[in-house]
Amino acid sequence: MNISAFYDSPMTDEERRDRLYKGDIFIFSPSPATRQLIALAGEMLTSGFAPYDPREIHKHKTPEEVAGILATLKPRFIHHPDCKKLIPAIMEEHGVEVDKLYFDVPRMRSAYPSDFLTSGIAYAFDAHRDTWYSAPMCQQNWWIPIYPLHPDNSMGFYPRHFEEGVDNNSEIYNYYEWNEKSRGSAAQHIKTDTRPQPKAQQDIEKVTVRFLPPPGGIVLFSGAQLHETVPNLAGVARYSIDFRTVHYDDVLARRGAPNVDSRCTGTTMRDYMNARDMSPLPEEVVRLYDDGTEVRGGVLVFGDRLVEAR
Numbered sequence: 001m002n003i004s005a006f007y008d009s010p011m012t013d014e015e016r017r018d019r020l021y022k023g024d025i026f027i028f029s030p031s032p033a034t035r036q037l038i039a040l041a042g043e044m045l046t047s048g049f050a051p052y053d054p055r056e057i058h059k060h061k062t063p064e065e066v067a068g069i070l071a072t073l074k075p076r077f078i079h080h081p082d083c084k085k086l087i088p089a090i091m092e093e094h095g096v097e098v099d100k101l102y103f104d105v106p107r108m109r110s111a112y113p114s115d116f117l118t119s120g121i122a123y124a125f126d127a128h129r130d131t132w133y134s135a136p137m138c139q140q141n142w143w144i145p146i147y148p149l150h151p152d153n154s155m156g157f158y159p160r161h162f163e164e165g166v167d168n169n170s171e172i173y174n175y176y177e178w179n180e181k182s183r184g185s186a187a188q189h190i191k192t193d194t195r196p197q198p199k200a201q202q203d204i205e206k207v208t209v210r211f212l213p214p215p216g217g218i219v220l221f222s223g224a225q226l227h228e229t230v231p232n233l234a235g236v237a238r239y240s241i242d243f244r245t246v247h248y249d250d251v252l253a254r255r256g257a258p259n260v261d262s263r264c265t266g267t268t269m270r271d272y273m274n275a276r277d278m279s280p281l282p283e284e285v286v287r288l289y290d291d292g293t294e295v296r297g298g299v300l301v302f303g304d305r306l307v308e309a310r
Protein backbone atom coordinates (compact mmCIF):
# COMPACT_ATOMS: atom_id res chain seq x y z
CA MET A 1 0.00 0.00 0.00
CA ASN A 2 1.01 3.61 -0.40
CA ILE A 3 0.38 6.49 1.96
CA SER A 4 0.36 10.12 0.85
CA ALA A 5 0.98 13.29 2.84
CA PHE A 6 -0.96 16.30 1.56
CA TYR A 7 0.21 19.84 2.22
CA ASP A 8 -2.40 22.61 2.53
CA SER A 9 -4.78 20.57 0.43
CA PRO A 10 -8.01 22.37 -0.57
CA MET A 11 -9.85 19.01 -0.55
CA THR A 12 -13.35 18.88 0.96
CA ASP A 13 -13.68 17.55 4.49
CA GLU A 14 -15.57 14.50 3.25
CA GLU A 15 -12.90 13.53 0.76
CA ARG A 16 -10.22 14.23 3.34
CA ARG A 17 -11.89 11.93 5.89
CA ASP A 18 -12.05 9.18 3.30
CA ARG A 19 -8.35 9.52 2.71
CA LEU A 20 -7.53 9.70 6.44
CA TYR A 21 -9.34 6.37 6.90
CA LYS A 22 -7.08 4.92 4.21
CA GLY A 23 -3.97 6.11 6.04
CA ASP A 24 -3.18 9.39 4.32
CA ILE A 25 -1.88 12.28 6.44
CA PHE A 26 -2.56 16.00 6.07
CA ILE A 27 -0.21 18.84 6.97
CA PHE A 28 -1.46 22.42 7.24
CA SER A 29 0.29 25.73 7.60
CA PRO A 30 -0.40 27.91 10.66
CA SER A 31 -3.76 29.74 10.55
CA PRO A 32 -5.11 32.66 12.61
CA ALA A 33 -6.91 30.37 15.09
CA THR A 34 -4.00 27.93 15.52
CA ARG A 35 -1.72 30.93 16.11
CA GLN A 36 -4.05 32.09 18.87
CA LEU A 37 -4.15 28.61 20.38
CA ILE A 38 -0.36 28.27 20.55
CA ALA A 39 -0.07 31.85 21.85
CA LEU A 40 -2.41 30.93 24.72
CA ALA A 41 -0.41 27.77 25.47
CA GLY A 42 2.91 29.60 25.08
CA GLU A 43 1.89 32.31 27.56
CA MET A 44 0.87 29.70 30.11
CA LEU A 45 4.18 27.86 29.71
CA THR A 46 6.22 31.06 29.91
CA SER A 47 4.52 32.24 33.09
CA GLY A 48 4.44 28.74 34.63
CA PHE A 49 8.21 28.27 34.23
CA ALA A 50 9.32 31.92 34.63
CA PRO A 51 12.02 33.16 34.69
CA TYR A 52 13.28 30.20 32.62
CA ASP A 53 12.68 29.25 29.00
CA PRO A 54 10.14 26.37 29.10
CA ARG A 55 12.25 24.53 26.52
CA GLU A 56 15.27 24.64 28.83
CA ILE A 57 13.50 23.99 32.12
CA HIS A 58 15.17 20.60 32.56
CA LYS A 59 18.44 22.49 33.13
CA HIS A 60 16.99 24.47 36.04
CA LYS A 61 14.47 22.31 37.88
CA THR A 62 14.19 18.73 39.09
CA PRO A 63 11.81 16.27 37.41
CA GLU A 64 9.62 16.45 40.55
CA GLU A 65 9.40 20.26 40.35
CA VAL A 66 8.56 20.20 36.65
CA ALA A 67 5.91 17.50 37.20
CA GLY A 68 4.42 19.67 39.95
CA ILE A 69 4.15 22.71 37.68
CA LEU A 70 2.66 20.67 34.82
CA ALA A 71 0.09 19.18 37.20
CA THR A 72 -1.45 22.64 37.53
CA LEU A 73 -0.66 24.02 34.10
CA LYS A 74 -1.97 21.21 31.88
CA PRO A 75 -5.49 21.01 33.39
CA ARG A 76 -5.70 24.82 33.29
CA PHE A 77 -5.01 24.74 29.58
CA ILE A 78 -7.37 21.81 28.93
CA HIS A 79 -10.28 23.64 30.54
CA HIS A 80 -9.46 27.17 29.41
CA PRO A 81 -12.66 28.75 28.00
CA ASP A 82 -10.77 30.09 24.94
CA CYS A 83 -10.00 26.53 23.80
CA LYS A 84 -13.71 25.82 23.34
CA LYS A 85 -13.89 28.80 20.97
CA LEU A 86 -10.63 28.26 19.13
CA ILE A 87 -11.15 24.61 18.19
CA PRO A 88 -14.43 25.32 16.32
CA ALA A 89 -12.63 28.26 14.67
CA ILE A 90 -9.82 25.93 13.52
CA MET A 91 -12.46 23.57 12.13
CA GLU A 92 -14.08 26.36 10.13
CA GLU A 93 -10.71 27.44 8.78
CA HIS A 94 -10.29 23.90 7.45
CA GLY A 95 -13.68 23.52 5.80
CA VAL A 96 -15.26 21.30 8.46
CA GLU A 97 -19.03 21.52 8.94
CA VAL A 98 -19.12 22.68 12.56
CA ASP A 99 -22.67 21.43 13.27
CA LYS A 100 -21.62 17.85 12.56
CA LEU A 101 -18.24 17.97 14.22
CA TYR A 102 -17.61 16.66 17.74
CA PHE A 103 -14.33 17.25 19.55
CA ASP A 104 -12.63 16.27 22.74
CA VAL A 105 -10.85 18.75 25.03
CA PRO A 106 -7.37 19.66 23.80
CA ARG A 107 -4.35 18.26 25.62
CA MET A 108 -1.03 19.96 26.06
CA ARG A 109 1.85 17.50 25.78
CA SER A 110 5.45 17.84 26.79
CA ALA A 111 8.43 15.72 25.83
CA TYR A 112 11.65 16.30 27.77
CA PRO A 113 15.13 15.07 26.98
CA SER A 114 15.06 11.31 27.40
CA ASP A 115 16.95 11.16 30.68
CA PHE A 116 14.74 13.76 32.42
CA LEU A 117 10.99 13.22 32.64
CA THR A 118 9.25 10.75 30.37
CA SER A 119 6.66 9.16 32.60
CA GLY A 120 3.42 10.13 34.33
CA ILE A 121 2.45 13.66 33.45
CA ALA A 122 4.96 13.78 30.58
CA TYR A 123 4.36 10.18 29.52
CA ALA A 124 6.40 9.33 26.43
CA PHE A 125 4.09 7.23 24.32
CA ASP A 126 5.69 4.20 22.73
CA ALA A 127 4.39 3.16 19.34
CA HIS A 128 0.62 2.90 19.72
CA ARG A 129 -2.67 3.54 18.03
CA ASP A 130 -5.21 5.72 19.82
CA THR A 131 -7.66 2.97 18.89
CA TRP A 132 -5.80 0.73 21.39
CA TYR A 133 -7.07 3.24 23.98
CA SER A 134 -10.79 2.89 23.16
CA ALA A 135 -10.90 5.63 20.51
CA PRO A 136 -13.37 4.86 17.70
CA MET A 137 -12.05 3.96 14.25
CA CYS A 138 -13.39 7.26 12.90
CA GLN A 139 -11.32 9.40 15.25
CA GLN A 140 -9.11 12.03 13.69
CA ASN A 141 -6.14 13.51 15.57
CA TRP A 142 -5.06 17.12 15.14
CA TRP A 143 -1.53 17.72 16.40
CA ILE A 144 0.00 21.21 16.66
CA PRO A 145 3.56 22.10 17.78
CA ILE A 146 3.91 25.16 20.02
CA TYR A 147 7.63 25.78 19.30
CA PRO A 148 9.84 24.93 16.30
CA LEU A 149 10.25 21.16 15.96
CA HIS A 150 13.45 19.21 15.67
CA PRO A 151 13.38 15.73 14.08
CA ASP A 152 14.56 14.32 17.41
CA ASN A 153 11.78 15.83 19.49
CA SER A 154 8.77 15.28 17.29
CA MET A 155 6.24 12.55 16.62
CA GLY A 156 7.03 9.48 14.54
CA PHE A 157 4.66 7.51 12.30
CA TYR A 158 4.88 3.92 11.14
CA PRO A 159 2.84 4.18 7.93
CA ARG A 160 3.49 0.55 6.98
CA HIS A 161 1.56 -0.56 10.05
CA PHE A 162 -1.57 1.34 9.18
CA GLU A 163 -2.63 -1.71 7.25
CA GLU A 164 -0.37 -4.29 8.82
CA GLY A 165 -1.32 -5.27 12.37
CA VAL A 166 1.24 -5.65 15.17
CA ASP A 167 1.04 -8.03 18.12
CA ASN A 168 -0.22 -5.98 21.05
CA ASN A 169 -1.98 -6.32 24.38
CA SER A 170 -4.74 -3.77 23.86
CA GLU A 171 -7.17 -6.27 25.39
CA ILE A 172 -5.88 -5.17 28.84
CA TYR A 173 -7.36 -1.71 28.33
CA ASN A 174 -10.88 -0.75 29.26
CA TYR A 175 -11.65 2.94 29.06
CA TYR A 176 -13.92 3.11 32.09
CA GLU A 177 -11.55 1.14 34.27
CA TRP A 178 -8.66 3.41 33.20
CA ASN A 179 -10.66 6.51 34.11
CA GLU A 180 -11.52 5.14 37.51
CA LYS A 181 -8.15 3.78 38.52
CA SER A 182 -5.26 5.31 36.69
CA ARG A 183 -5.69 8.66 35.13
CA GLY A 184 -6.02 10.96 38.11
CA SER A 185 -2.66 9.77 39.39
CA ALA A 186 -0.53 10.83 36.38
CA ALA A 187 1.37 13.52 38.30
CA GLN A 188 2.55 10.95 40.87
CA HIS A 189 4.47 8.91 38.31
CA ILE A 190 7.75 10.75 38.09
CA LYS A 191 10.46 8.19 37.34
CA THR A 192 8.55 5.16 36.20
CA ASP A 193 5.06 4.59 35.01
CA THR A 194 3.43 1.46 36.29
CA ARG A 195 -0.03 2.20 34.92
CA PRO A 196 -1.06 -0.58 32.52
CA GLN A 197 -0.82 0.76 29.00
CA PRO A 198 -1.45 -1.11 25.77
CA LYS A 199 1.85 -1.78 24.03
CA ALA A 200 3.24 -3.63 21.06
CA GLN A 201 4.26 -7.17 22.00
CA GLN A 202 6.70 -7.61 19.13
CA ASP A 203 9.76 -5.76 17.88
CA ILE A 204 8.81 -3.06 15.45
CA GLU A 205 11.36 -1.99 12.91
CA LYS A 206 12.37 1.48 14.15
CA VAL A 207 11.73 3.30 10.89
CA THR A 208 9.46 6.30 11.36
CA VAL A 209 8.31 9.22 9.25
CA ARG A 210 8.37 12.56 11.07
CA PHE A 211 6.45 15.60 9.91
CA LEU A 212 7.82 18.94 11.03
CA PRO A 213 5.32 21.74 10.41
CA PRO A 214 6.17 25.15 11.88
CA PRO A 215 4.65 26.28 15.21
CA GLY A 216 0.88 26.51 14.75
CA GLY A 217 0.97 24.14 11.79
CA ILE A 218 -1.11 20.96 11.95
CA VAL A 219 -0.49 17.26 11.44
CA LEU A 220 -3.89 15.63 10.88
CA PHE A 221 -4.08 11.84 10.98
CA SER A 222 -6.32 8.89 11.73
CA GLY A 223 -6.41 7.70 15.34
CA ALA A 224 -5.72 4.23 13.94
CA GLN A 225 -2.30 5.33 12.68
CA LEU A 226 0.61 3.69 14.55
CA HIS A 227 2.62 6.58 16.02
CA GLU A 228 4.92 7.44 18.91
CA THR A 229 6.60 10.17 20.88
CA VAL A 230 10.11 10.19 19.44
CA PRO A 231 12.72 9.82 22.22
CA ASN A 232 13.83 13.39 22.73
CA LEU A 233 17.52 13.62 21.81
CA ALA A 234 17.31 17.26 20.75
CA GLY A 235 18.36 18.78 24.07
CA VAL A 236 15.30 21.02 24.27
CA ALA A 237 11.81 20.20 25.50
CA ARG A 238 8.98 19.81 23.00
CA TYR A 239 5.52 21.13 23.76
CA SER A 240 2.52 20.44 21.57
CA ILE A 241 -1.25 20.55 21.58
CA ASP A 242 -3.52 17.85 20.28
CA PHE A 243 -7.20 17.20 20.15
CA ARG A 244 -9.39 14.56 18.60
CA THR A 245 -12.53 14.87 16.51
CA VAL A 246 -15.27 12.67 15.06
CA HIS A 247 -17.77 13.56 12.36
CA TYR A 248 -21.43 12.77 13.08
CA ASP A 249 -22.11 11.14 9.69
CA ASP A 250 -19.20 8.74 10.15
CA VAL A 251 -20.14 7.95 13.75
CA LEU A 252 -23.67 7.10 12.65
CA ALA A 253 -22.58 5.08 9.60
CA ARG A 254 -19.78 3.39 11.59
CA ARG A 255 -17.38 4.53 8.91
CA GLY A 256 -13.69 4.76 9.75
CA ALA A 257 -10.26 3.23 9.41
CA PRO A 258 -9.97 -0.57 9.26
CA ASN A 259 -9.43 -2.24 12.61
CA VAL A 260 -6.34 -4.36 12.07
CA ASP A 261 -5.43 -5.22 15.66
CA SER A 262 -7.31 -3.25 18.39
CA ARG A 263 -9.05 -5.33 21.06
CA CYS A 264 -9.59 -2.81 23.88
CA THR A 265 -13.05 -2.34 25.38
CA GLY A 266 -15.21 0.67 26.21
CA THR A 267 -15.46 3.78 24.08
CA THR A 268 -14.38 7.40 24.30
CA MET A 269 -17.49 8.36 22.34
CA ARG A 270 -19.12 10.13 25.32
CA ASP A 271 -16.21 12.56 25.61
CA TYR A 272 -16.75 14.41 22.35
CA MET A 273 -18.84 17.56 22.28
CA ASN A 274 -20.46 19.37 19.41
CA ALA A 275 -18.39 22.22 17.99
CA ARG A 276 -21.47 24.42 17.68
CA ASP A 277 -23.35 23.99 20.94
CA MET A 278 -21.05 21.78 23.06
CA SER A 279 -23.72 19.08 23.37
CA PRO A 280 -22.61 15.41 23.60
CA LEU A 281 -23.35 12.89 20.87
CA PRO A 282 -26.92 11.58 21.11
CA GLU A 283 -26.99 8.65 23.51
CA GLU A 284 -28.70 6.35 20.99
CA VAL A 285 -25.83 6.93 18.57
CA VAL A 286 -23.17 6.33 21.23
CA ARG A 287 -24.88 3.06 22.12
CA LEU A 288 -23.85 1.71 18.71
CA TYR A 289 -20.34 1.61 20.21
CA ASP A 290 -21.17 0.11 23.60
CA ASP A 291 -19.86 -3.38 24.25
CA GLY A 292 -21.36 -4.15 27.66
CA THR A 293 -18.41 -2.88 29.70
CA GLU A 294 -20.07 0.51 30.18
CA VAL A 295 -22.02 -0.92 33.10
CA ARG A 296 -18.77 -1.75 34.87
CA GLY A 297 -18.08 1.73 36.12
CA GLY A 298 -19.74 5.10 36.03
CA VAL A 299 -20.07 6.07 32.39
CA LEU A 300 -18.43 9.44 32.07
CA VAL A 301 -20.07 12.34 30.36
CA PHE A 302 -18.28 15.52 29.50
CA GLY A 303 -18.09 17.84 32.46
CA ASP A 304 -17.93 14.95 34.89
CA ARG A 305 -14.83 13.46 33.42
CA LEU A 306 -11.71 13.23 35.45
CA VAL A 307 -9.07 15.72 34.57
CA GLU A 308 -6.52 14.17 32.30
CA ALA A 309 -3.33 15.71 33.45
CA ARG A 310 -0.79 13.95 31.31
Ligand SMILES: [Fe+2]
Binds near residue numbers: 125128129130227
Ligand atom coordinates in the same frame (compact mmCIF):
# COMPACT_ATOMS: atom_id res chain seq x y z
FE1 LIG B 1 -1.59 8.98 20.28
